[in-house]
Amino acid sequence: MATHKLLLLPGDGIGPEVMAEVKRLIAWMNAHGLGAFDIEESLVGGSCYDKHGVAITEETMGKAERADAVIFGAVGGPKWDGVPYDVRPEAGLLRLRKDLQLFANIRPAVCYPALADSSSLKREVVEGLDIIILRELTGGVYFGEPKIITDLGNNQKRAVDTQVYDTYEIERIGRVAFELARKRRNKVTSTEKRNVMKTGVLWHEVIAALHKREYSDVQLEHQLADALGMQLVRWPKQFDVIVADNLFGDMLSDVAATLTGSLGMLPSASLGEVDPKTRKRKALYEPVHGSAPDIAGRGIANPIAMLASFAMALRYSFNRLKEADLIDEAIANVLAKGYRTADIKSDGTQVVGTAEMGEAVVQELERLVEQSSQARQQR
Ligand code: IPM
Ligand code: MN
Numbered sequence: 001m002a003t004h005k006l007l008l009l010p011g012d013g014i015g016p017e018v019m020a021e022v023k024r025l026i027a028w029m030n031a032h033g034l035g036a037f038d039i040e041e042s043l044v045g046g047s048c049y050d051k052h053g054v055a056i057t058e059e060t061m062g063k064a065e066r067a068d069a070v071i072f073g074a075v076g077g078p079k080w081d082g083v084p085y086d087v088r089p090e091a092g093l094l095r096l097r098k099d100l101q102l103f104a105n106i107r108p109a110v111c112y113p114a115l116a117d118s119s120s121l122k123r124e125v126v127e128g129l130d131i132i133i134l135r136e137l138t139g140g141v142y143f144g145e146p147k148i149i150t151d152l153g154n155n156q157k158r159a160v161d162t163q164v165y166d167t168y169e170i171e172r173i174g175r176v177a178f179e180l181a182r183k184r185r186n187k188v189t190s191t192e193k194r195n196v197m198k199t200g201v202l203w204h205e206v207i208a209a210l211h212k213r214e215y216s217d218v219q220l221e222h223q224l225a226d227a228l229g230m231q232l233v234r235w236p237k238q239f240d241v242i243v244a245d246n247l248f249g250d251m252l253s254d255v256a257a258t259l260t261g262s263l264g265m266l267p268s269a270s271l272g273e274v275d276p277k278t279r280k281r282k283a284l285y286e287p288v289h290g291s292a293p294d295i296a297g298r299g300i301a302n303p304i305a306m307l308a309s310f311a312m313a314l315r316y317s318f319n320r321l322k323e324a325d326l327i328d329e330a331i332a333n334v335l336a337k338g339y340r341t342a343d344i345k346s347d348g349t350q351v352v353g354t355a356e357m358g359e360a361v362v363q364e365l366e367r368l369v370e371q372s373s374q375a376r377q378q379r
Helices: 015-031 046-052 058-066 089-099 167-182 198-214 225-234 246-259 304-316 321-336 354-378
Strands: 004-011 037-041 069-074 104-110 130-136 144-151 157-162 187-192 219-224 241-244 267-271 283-287
Touching: 004 015, 004 058, 015 037, 015 069, 015 304, 015 354, 046 089, 058 089, 069 089, 069 304, 089 283, 104 167, 104 246, 130 167, 130 246, 167 187, 167 198, 167 241, 187 198, 187 225, 187 246, 198 219, 219 225, 225 241, 225 246, 241 246, 267 304, 283 304, 304 321, 304 354, 321 354
Parallel strands: 004 037, 004 069, 069 283, 130 241, 187 219, 187 241
Antiparallel strands: 104 130, 104 267, 144 157, 267 283
């Protein structure tokens, strides 16, 4: 079995707590011959700043470049509110995305049947929901220059962020959207604000042209981003794959996350281009939730988004679809049995901590694996 090199970056807040459950899962997979994962671990974010004065070190960037996949927890917290802007915790994550050129951020929003009542929306609106927010991750207003605050001298300052997109950036994220849709319900909804933004005009034009040229078998729809936000909470099941720029994608994915019951449920994959020579691609996997400093250190955080992010690594970096499906199934079963972390608790369920939830998922996985090997023997 090929050995896969993983770089674990737990980060701040609840990051290390949820990462501990991924380590439990990896150890179990290694011990049961379901994988050969080599793990290294480094600091990122505020915890890295405290030790090294930067949000990520050059050494860690090197390790990330060489790893087969980066597994990322979360960064940030009020403790670092006062640190200089360019070494704030988030800068570590943004540098990883930019330097590794992880332009395609896949954020699936799946509502597990057991959680349909935890959503703030009505059960019939979210039950069975399975959509993907595909967010462009290395361009737009996050990285555009100039990005500056200047002093105008008369007690006035001026802040400038720059929203910028080139054709190739829109085209490559569009391609990922159409390819994803072809393996799902074959529908892409592209979103921008072409009624007020030039980047929206170009975005719309490039996606429409790409569709006509190469993907006319896929159903394509365009929605203005504000209207799409409204539709997403009105009737989310109309969507399959939503493709958005960096900033709209950031907002819409938080909205989509909450449809599923809790921000603690959503995994994500950030992917680079496939290298034509090695057939490999750089990749980072992280839960959509942040570092949740308010509950950090109490052992109550929900590890599901982090575990599901690892399942995405199996799916998108290592082509281990069967194992990825098994992990997703184990998570669904554990929820169906009534196990809940505090963020998703409801009447009649059993509230457990981070470690108990992680252990329950691994135990369920073990049961599923045994069951399928028995079924094989009987055939
Ligand atoms: C996310 C986060 C990040 C972002 C922050 C932590 C920089 O909100 O991954 O959605 O804005 O992209
Ligand atoms: Mn966000």
